[in-house]
Amino acid sequence: MADIIKTATRDAYGKALAELGQEKEDLIVFDADLAGATKTVTFQKAFPQRHFDCGIAEANMIDVAAGASTMGLVPFASSFAMFAAGRAYEQVRNSIGYPHLNVKIGATHGGISVGEDGASHQCCEDFALMRTIPGMVVICPADAEEARQAVRAAYAYEGPVYLRFGRLAVPEFHEKDFPFRIGKGEVLREGTDVAIIANGLLVYEAVVAAQRLAEAGISAMVINMATIKPLDEELVLSAARKCGKVITCEEHSVIGGLGEAVCGLLSEKLPTPVRRIGVNDVFGHSGPAVELLKAFGLSADHIVEVAREMCE
Secondary structure: OOOOOEEEHHHHHHHHHHHHHHHOOOEEEEEOOOHHHHOOHHHHHHOHHHEEEOOOOHHHHHHHHHHHHOOOOEEEEEEEHHHHHHHOHHHHHHHHHOOOOOOEEEEEOEOHHHHHHOOOOOEOOHHHHHHOOOOOEEEOOOOHHHHHHHHHHHHHOOOOEEEEOOOOEEEOOOOOOOOOOOOOOEEEEOOOOEEEEEOOOHHHHHHHHHHHHHHOOOOEEEEEOOEEEOOOHHHHHHHHHHHOOEEEEEEEEOOOOHHHHHHHHHHHHOOOOEEEEEEOOOOOOOOOHHHHHHHOOOOHHHHHHHHHHHHO
């Protein structure tokens, strides 16, 4: 475990923008006075004339990005998830979603793992908000390489995309240039007793949990569902048929996110017992990120506990 490399997906986001910027001259970046934190500063240093600081005015930034997209440019608008999805929701909905413009929203600092910044900045509602906007793609990568590939996929996709990145450094487990595809999940481990469907930093926790469960004689399938919308319905249904039980894991409220997307699908097409692991309709609070994740049950230990209860 000591040899595992850890990188925050927000760092990978900044590097991916700079890398892609070398190839795509129509890529521009907007930020709301947070370039150092969102890591778009990496792009800014490489392409200062294509990076625009809109100040602490997220709603305005979204509208400016919308306008830029109508000129044939591909804008990435960046801020903390609480501001990009929360404060600017109306502009995202009406200025980007409604006309279905080609704008990419890079939202960093999502979830409880924002840590010491506390409840005001720990956005656990963004998946729900963005999922309700017609035509909006919603992505939450699990590690640095997936984040890098997700940025490239978002650029190539014609239409609005919401990408959520984290502040906390997380283990890297994807190989370089692995084939990320919007709307497609990834089976990381086969199993027959319970299917664990996760995204973001909980994917690695799910893999660790599956290894522990195997030692207890429980065979757990692990699926990385980075794209929350559109959901890989075929893979979810296949996993439910094979395992008969499903656990969803996300660093988001249990209301409106990955868990509800999976439950909505299964309730209509293949009723299956489901347990949702996430933030249980409460606000977060300030504290060290790793300790907060444990306190809110967003850990391998809790996944193991829930899986054992289901399988008993």
